[in-house]
Amino acid sequence: LLEEVKNRENDGYIYEGAEASFDILARRALQGFEDPFKLIGFRTINRKTADNGTEVEAIVKIEVKGEKCYTVAEGDGPVNALDGALRQALESEYPVLNTVRLEDYKVRVLSSGDGTAAKVRVLIESSDRHRMWSTIGVSENIIDASWLALVDSLTYKLLIDGVIVGEDALSDEDPDEHKAIA
Numbered sequence: 596l597l598e599e600v601k602n603r604e605n606d607g608y609i610y611e612g613a614e615a616s617f618d619i620l621a622r623r624a625l626q627g628f629e630d631p632f633k634l635i636g637f638r639t640i641n642r643k644t645a646d647n648g649t650e651v652e653a654i655v656k657i658e659v660k661g662e663k664c665y666t667v668a669e670g671d672g673p674v675n676a677l678d679g680a681l682r683q684a685l686e687s688e689y690p691v692l693n694t695v696r697l698e699d700y701k702v703r704v705l706s707s708g709d710g711t712a713a714k715v716r717v718l719i720e721s722s723d724r725h726r727m728w729s730t731i732g733v734s735e736n737i738i739d740a741s742w743l744a745l746v747d748s749l750t751y752k753l754l755i756d757g758v759i760v761g762e763d764a765l766s767d768e769d770p771d772e773h774k775a776i777a
Contacts, residue, residue, distance in 0.1 A: 681745060
């Protein structure tokens with residue numbers, strides 16, 4: 596686990612602000628945790644319209660419990676559309692995901708000398724009306740980095756609600772000890 600954390604930190608991950616992503620990483624490394632779904636592929640499409648508007652669509656292909664699922668959603672931007680398509684694919688199997696809200700979305704450029712090819716770090720803060728948690732994704736592609744953070748956010752919700760099991764605790768911490776929403 597320590598080596599994996601060091602490698603990821605060298606890539607730009609910082610887990611101090613993304614405890615939920617660290618929890619998932621630790622479960623994968625130490626307990627053989629399996630993700631609740633597997634990505635087959637996704638695509639985002641941005642279309643500029645004649646009236647200077649924009650139409651954005653995301654197509655997501657995943658496998659959930661051995662079943663392949665293909666969904667399409669529109670959004671205000673590519674990340675919003677991806678989030679919508681992913682939730683559409685998962686909510687019939689995991690209805691508890693209906694309560695997850697994206698509260699904050701931050702992007703930081705990690706290698707500014709690379710211009711538009713720069714590596715970015717995406718930090719997402721999510722809530723479920725009772726708790727808040729943060730997740731992270733890093734990539735040279737802002738959409739990929741966003742996808743990684745979104746996936747961790749939804750996976751973490753399933754973990755803290757006990758919908759999926761990744762060994763109940765990595766430590767003696769209370770699993771309900773998350774930032775409470777006032």
